[in-house]
Amino acid sequence: MSETGIGAAVRRKEDFRFLTGQGTYTDDINRPGQLHAVILRSPHAHAAIRGIDTAAAAAAAGVVAVFTAKDMAADGVGGLPCGWQIHSKDGSPMIEPPHPALATDRVRHVGDPVAVVIAETKAQAREAAELIAVDYQPLPAVASAAEAQKPGAPQLFDAAPGNLCFDWHLGDKAQADAAFARAAHVAKLDIVNNRLIPNAMEPRAAIGEYDKATGEYTLYTTSQNPHVIRLLMGAFVLHIPEHKLRVVAPDVGGGFGSKIYHYAEEAIVTWAAGKVRRPVKWTADRSESFMSDAHGRDHATHAELALDKDGKFLGLKVSTIANMGGYLSTFAPAIPTYLYATLLAGTYTTPVIYCEVKAIFTNTVPVDAYRGAGRPEATYILERLVDTAAREMRIDPAELRRRNFIPKDAYPYQTPVALQYDSGDYFTTLDKALAAADYAGFARRRDEAARRGKLRGIGLATYIEACGIAPSAVAGSLGARAGLYEAAEIRVHPTGSVTVFTGSHSHGQGHETTFAQLVADRLGIPIENVEVSHGDTDKIPFGMGTYGSRSLAVGGSAIVKALDKVVAKGRKIAAHLLEAAEADIQFKDGKYVVEGTDRAKSFGEVALTAYVPHNYPIEELEPGLDESAFYDPKNFTFPSGAHVAEVEIDRDTGIVELVNFTACDDFGRIINPLIVEGQVHGGLVQGIGQALLENCVYDPEGQLLTGSYMDYCMPRASDVPSFAVSTNTTLCTHNPLGVKGCGEAGAIGAPAAVMNAVLDALSPLGIRHLDMPASPERVWRAIQQHSLAQAAE
Amino acid sequence: MPSSVRMTVNGKAVSGTVEPRTLLVQFLREHLGLTGTHVGCDTSQCGACVVHVDGVSVKSCTMLAVQAEGAKVTTIEGLANGGLHPMQAAFHEHHGLQCGFCTPGMIMSAIDLVKHNSDPSEQEIREWLEGNICRCTGYHNIVKSIKAGAAAMRGATK
Structure with missing residues (x-):
């Protein structure tokens, strides 16, 4: 191995500009003659727009233009397209309502864009935006998908009765029922995968520019995929041919999925630059990010795992309600379907799996892929079920997993949920993780903690990912409207x-x-x-x-x-x-x-x-x-891993302290171990954040209660320990480098490992289930309720 | 009514005419073009905008430009003359940055920590970073970088 070749921990070439403040993020760019856009957003979760009076704003100091949906419609501007089509159980296509860049006659979530003010300075645009009078007629709203699907719930779209976007399934229900009929034990859970807000540290920004001489448009934007934005915005929204549209995504300050999608603001500034013939810049305030960046997760699931008397998995049944938000974001339909149900085999030989998913519109920000995207949701259900079964059947959780792992010599391994795994060795990965975490010595640490009055728990999670998306023909057959x-x-x-x-x-x-x-x-x-x-x-x-x-x-x-x-x-x-x-x-x-x-x-x-x-x-x-x-890849890649979390809980305050976290992952060949470890660390803290801290909360009327860093609990340095991470390598068999991908692993394994540890710590009190995040309040309440229940017995 | 403001930024005397409401970070980014100082939130939580004002770390989104009248301000651009400050070098060596957006604030904050505490423990570093949010690194390598940066700064001042 050379000092700079494959496998070397090369220090990053890009660091110098970032370390010295010379990176070029979108908001750092200023174009000659540039104007500033401020977007007026709906304060209502659901309302009809009866009229918009922009006269006072248009007359305000420094204002160059004020635009509403009418102006965009007059230019034939299209709605934001969805890039993935799902078909329901009955073969009908998903309901795909229009998603205008600026709301036309109705707003469907707090933060829905209504008008844009373009002015010489951002302060002038902001002041003028406050002068716009929107005549809203508030309508009943619903934020929870479980509530939105009930009869009598407020309806978002006439075309989507019951707020149903699609009712999809994968697998054979009759076979699953037959497997459950033979079961010696069935573990069951009703489980929520909490809604998260991605929060890349750089807020989204966009600058549109129009060159009068050539008729060419340029968009600078905070994007993870500038060509995809050019295609979607050019072909579907603004009807600008590719050779007249340049999209630049310069230095981008984190994405985690939230900067994949084509957002309204990109189309608005590009179109507006053509209208006013000057560059137009928009940069989100953080509070705008909270109510306009696509959110993640938000599933409510009932799941059951059938086991024989020896703990061998016989079948898995999963029924999920997925919250899509007020519109379909670019790749939203793929997340709770083909990136979710197909992962429910995990690392195990479960022979029969059935999963059904109802996707529901609600008066909330659209939900789309966020680090892991479907795979953390699948892993969380599976690994919580496995631990639940282990506890109920009094089998060591590591042992129960080993009894069900796909054997080392079984690859390529065809799962019952469409995927074919090319390589893996879950036994060695788990053994390495358990050794590094001193799993065998846990009882001693638990007893020592008990002497200090603390409840100590240990939790495992193994996971499989499907990465390296994807063979284009396969993706196309599953509903993708693009090659991959x-x-x-x-x-x-x-x-x-x-x-x-x-x-x-x-x-x-x-x-x-x-x-x-x-x-x-x-x-x-x-x-x-x-x-x-x-x-x-x-x-x-x-x-x-x-x-x-x-x-x-x-x-x-x-x-x-x-x-x-x-x-x-x-x-x-x-x-x-x-x-x-x-x-x-x-x-x-x-x-x-x-x-x-x-x-x-x-x-x-x-x-x-x-x-x-x-x-x-x-x-x-x-x-x-x-x-x-x-x-064009021949298959997905299948990174896998075993994560071990250890927590201590204070009975009096409910505070969960994560004391140790150990991860062993199989990413295939490692090109730069330094960068890989960094990716794992970052993913882990997003996963730990989901398990212990982060939660997007809407009130029942659809007001976003966690709309700033004062309310949404981002993980800080003092919330997490240093980590013990290692790798166990099996090579991908179908790409030339043998690589699998490492970007999302941490966020996939960590939530289940942490929650299994929390529930292990609480199990002596008889607590069997908690939903994420295991905040001090939730843990304290659970402890109090169970203490009272025990005292009453 | 516009006010004039004078200060020393990265060793150079600068002046400008600003609105009274102009924040120090706006003055640095928009008037002086020093875009290394970033804005990551609007509630003074994230710390991407940390600079030094008269040698003390300050969130420049929480200070008016006119309040810095006559002050000596150091931004990430002014830490080293062409090369890297030992703390910047430590972040490079220990992979303490990914997207780079929080990095200037992290480094400015870390240097102020070392001024207060030349040999901080892991726990002390983690607690000091209360006001700096990173979404990429999971903090692991930032903590490692600051430990190493502190050691290098101790060596440099001996």
Whole structure:
């Protein structure tokens, strides 16, 4: 292994600009003549708009324009499209109501955009927005999906009776019922997966620009996938052809899924820039982020696991109500379906699985993918059920898992829920995690804590992910309205340095380093001679972007394919220069060598020859050394892992302290262990945040109660310990690097591990279930209720 | 009514005409073009905007520009002259940053901690970071970076 190649803990190339305050985030960009947009948003969860009077705002100081839905409609601006179509059990397509960029005659959640003011300064735009008089007629609202599906609930769309978007299922119900009929034990849970707000630290921002001379539009935006935004906004919303629309996602300050989607503000500033013929900038306040960034999770589920007398899983039945919010966000329908039910086999051999999902509209912010996206929800149900069964059947939770793991020699393994796992070794991963966590020594630690008056618990979770989304044909058959390949271009410059153009997008993941390692490793050139470019549709051939832990598995594979082409063309040039047969030439350590001789040409010499083709096979070969590739994955990748949490609970306050957290994960081949560990740490704290701290709360009328950092409990440094993380590697069998993806793992395993630990600590009191987050108040109430119940007995 | 304001930012005398309500962070970002100081919230919770005012860490979203009249302000851009401050170098070495958005505030806050406590424990570091939120790193490597940065700063001042 070289110091900068595959497997090396290379310090990040992108760090210098971030460390010195020289990153370029969207809000750092200011265009000549730029105006500022402020969006007026609905204060009501549900209301009819009877009229909007913008006259006073339009006349206010500094105001250049005020626009409403009428103005956009007059220009033929379309609604925000949904990129995934689900079909219900009966074969009918999901209900797909219109999603206008600015609300037309009704608002459906607090924060729904109603009008936009464009002014010389942001302060002027903000002041003018307060002068807009909207005549709202408030309507009854509903925030909970469980309530929204009941008869008599307020209705969001005439086209969606009962607020039902779709009623979907996967698996065979009759087979599942038959399996349950044979069960010696059935573990049951009613479980809520709490709604979360992603909260990337950089608020969303967008700048639209129109070039009068060329008729070209440019959008700078906080996006994880600029090409997808160009496609959706250009083709469906603003009807601007791709060659007249450039989308730039510069440095982006975190995404976690929330910056995948095409948002109204992107369309509004781009369209408005064309109207006012000046650049228009919008930057969200954090309170706007809370009520306009797509939220995550929000499932209510009943689940049952059937086991035989030895604890072997016979079947699993899951029934989920998924809250979609007030409109369909870009990829929302895929999350509680094909990214959720297909993961319910987990790491186990459960032979029969049936899952049904009702997706419900409510008067809340739309819900879409948030770190893990469906997979944390599946893992949470499964791993809570396994622990529940273990406790009820008095089997050690680790032992119960081992009895049901997919055997090491069973790959490729076909699950009953559509996926085929290519590789894995859950036994070794679990053993490594348990050893690192000193699982065997837990009883001693629990007794020691008890002497201090603390309740101590330990909890496990194993998980499987489906990452590297996805084979385009498979995704298409499941309802995706896009291909899910990735593109790359390797541009070798005449002096042998290289620029990589990737359709993946880095918003913290460190692609500029990891991808450069791939190039340095393959071409044998110093990593300093490699630059990675991303995030600009004018530079990058094409791209589907970064989400679902896909950048290395799909984007990295595209880079490898393009590198293969570079090496192959270089071999032809070297063969000519060395007057040898192409087949006799090996490329190794940056040199083309005639096998069995010391005759060689360096990669740099070959690159120079490609651009100065004086002695060159010009009849057979074009000059230049610039290759591109698209990679369409053959399957998903399947990272997996075992997480162990240990908590102590204070009986008097209900405060849960996370004292230890151990993770062992299988991500396939590791390119940069430093970056991988960082990804795990970050994911863990988002998962721990869900389990212990974070909760998006709406009141029954649909007012967002957790609308700022004063109310929404973000994990702080003092809420978490340092972590013990390690890896156990089995290689992905179907991509050229053998990589699986690591971005979401922490957020998938941690919630179940932490909650299993909390319930282990509380089990002596007879507490069997708590929903997330296990806040001090909830834990204290549970302790009080059970203490009272016990005292009464 | 616009007010004029003068201060020293990163060693340079600067002045400007601002509205009385202009925040220090707006003055730094919008008037001086020092965009390394970030705005991540509107309730003074996230700490992305931390700068030093007369040597003390301050959330620049919670101070008016006119309140900094005559003060010496240091932002992330002014920590080192071309190279890296030992704390910046420690964040690089220990992968204490991912998306980089909270990083300037974290580093400015960490340097102030080390001024108060030259050898902080892990617990002391975690408690000091109460006012700085990071969503990417899970804090693990930030804590490691600050420990190492503190050691380097102790070495540098010996």
